[in-house]
Amino acid sequence: MKKININTQSRSYDVNIGKNVLTKMVSELKKSDGEVLFICDKNVYDLHREKIISLTDSRKHHLYLFNSSERNKTLKSVELIYKYLKKHNFSRTDKIVAIGGGIVGDIAGYVAATYMRGIQYYQVPTTLLSMVDSSVGGKTGVNFLNVKNLIGSFHQPEKVYIDLAFLSTLPDREIISGAGEIFKYAFLSDEENYLIIRDYLLKILLQRKFHENMISRCIQFKASVVEKDEFEKSGLRKILNLGHTFAHGFESALRFKIKHGEAVIAGVFCSLIISKKIGLITDLELHKFASDFEFLPVNTKVFRVDTENIIRYMKSDKKTSGIRIKLVLVSKPGNVFIDVEVTEKLIKESVVELSELFESV
Numbered sequence: 001m002k003k004i005n006i007n008t009q010s011r012s013y014d015v016n017i018g019k020n021v022l023t024k025m026v027s028e029l030k031k032s033d034g035e036v037l038f039i040c041d042k043n044v045y046d047l048h049r050e051k052i053i054s055l056t057d058s059r060k061h062h063l064y065l066f067n068s069s070e071r072n073k074t075l076k077s078v079e080l081i082y083k084y085l086k087k088h089n090f091s092r093t094d095k096i097v098a099i100g101g102g103i104v105g106d107i108a109g110y111v112a113a114t115y116m117r118g119i120q121y122y123q124v125p126t127t128l129l130s131m132v133d134s135s136v137g138g139k140t141g142v143n144f145l146n147v148k149n150l151i152g153s154f155h156q157p158e159k160v161y162i163d164l165a166f167l168s169t170l171p172d173r174e175i176i177s178g179a180g181e182i183f184k185y186a187f188l189s190d191e192e193n194y195l196i197i198r199d200y201l202l203k204i205l206l207q208r209k210f211h212e213n214m215i216s217r218c219i220q221f222k223a224s225v226v227e228k229d230e231f232e233k234s235g236l237r238k239i240l241n242l243g244h245t246f247a248h249g250f251e252s253a254l255r256f257k258i259k260h261g262e263a264v265i266a267g268v269f270c271s272l273i274i275s276k277k278i279g280l281i282t283d284l285e286l287h288k289f290a291s292d293f294e295f296l297p298v299n300t301k302v303f304r305v306d307t308e309n310i311i312r313y314m315k316s317d318k319k320t321s322g323i324r325i326k327l328v329l330v331s332k333p334g335n336v337f338i339d340v341e342v343t344e345k346l347i348k349e350s351v352v353e354l355s356e357l358f359e360s361v
């Protein structure tokens, strides 16, 4: 079992990764006094019923099943959970446990952040994406008016428990989506990390192999950033948004018919194309990055999106101030630039070039 401690300004907490972590979580919860609401993804419940029942098998444990989708990641769903909590007299000393992917984690986290001005919550991520990224760092929230994560708050979990066995049932497309969030880490540290991440992604996508080390490397990197800039104030945390302004534009413009991580893959490549267009990298370097990661599938839906529509949603992104679109760009792994203002023309050209890039590698 691996344990990573995350020490943020607001809270210090452990991420436990391994085979028997859920047993450890349950015995801990049984020792504590209050009630516990397990908000569990409905698909995860159907596929891992025995495991989930064993977790929730206590008089003080309640089970709330949630149909995860971006369309359900709304204030309406939050309200239904508040109603459940109120009906069962949950108080500030009680807890929430989120079992599922990033959607359950974000929504349960938002409920925990706001119910009675904040109660404790645990994260039990069950998708690759949520294991390597969304279950740590404390960003919680919901979509609003078709804009991704427009409403939200920072609320760090009390504990995170990662059981890789959940990944055995994850559909291939969700594995690709998780790979999208891992891909961005390749550009955020240094050359050595770039190669390690590439190797992990090959193992994940070509052999469906997952190791604790892959998960812990990503979490440790994210933790090192979040510890220094928990609330995205100094700007450092913005590096984690590489490819994300594009991704949110693609997701909204395609009405969420593309997975978040798939949108991130396309978004990172578009950001690299813009990096080339403004002279941060050469054409040769761009092609090298593209051929190093040619095994990463790019969802071709992004080639057909109306670019005006992408721009419209990119402008609604939280990371955009006023009407200027600001992006995270890179000149080489570890050399990351935040808040780079780019023109709409460059953005449109990069989406067009994305399909050409993949035809040429």
Ligand SMILES: NC(=O)c1ccc[n+]([C@@H]2O[C@H](COP(=O)([O-])OP(=O)(O)OC[C@H]3O[C@@H](n4cnc5c(N)ncnc54)[C@H](O)[C@@H]3O)[C@@H](O)[C@H]2O)c1
Pocket (backbone or CB within 6 Å): 041, 042, 043, 044, 047, 068, 069, 070, 073, 100, 101, 102, 103, 104, 106, 126, 127, 128, 129, 130, 133, 134, 135, 136, 137, 138, 139, 140, 148, 149, 166, 167, 168, 169, 170, 171, 174, 177, 178, 181, 260, 261
């Ligand atoms: N808070 C953050 O820091 C942060 C970071 C990155 C992404 N996110 C958010 O995370 C969300 C995406 O998360 P996601 O990719 O985990 O999506 P998700 O939660 O929708 O899960 C993807 C699909 O996999 C199913 N599923 C979950 N676990 C499974 C399992 N073990 N076996 C089989 N099926 C399973 C779910 O039912 C769902 O259909 C987005 O809304 C994104 O905005 C948040």
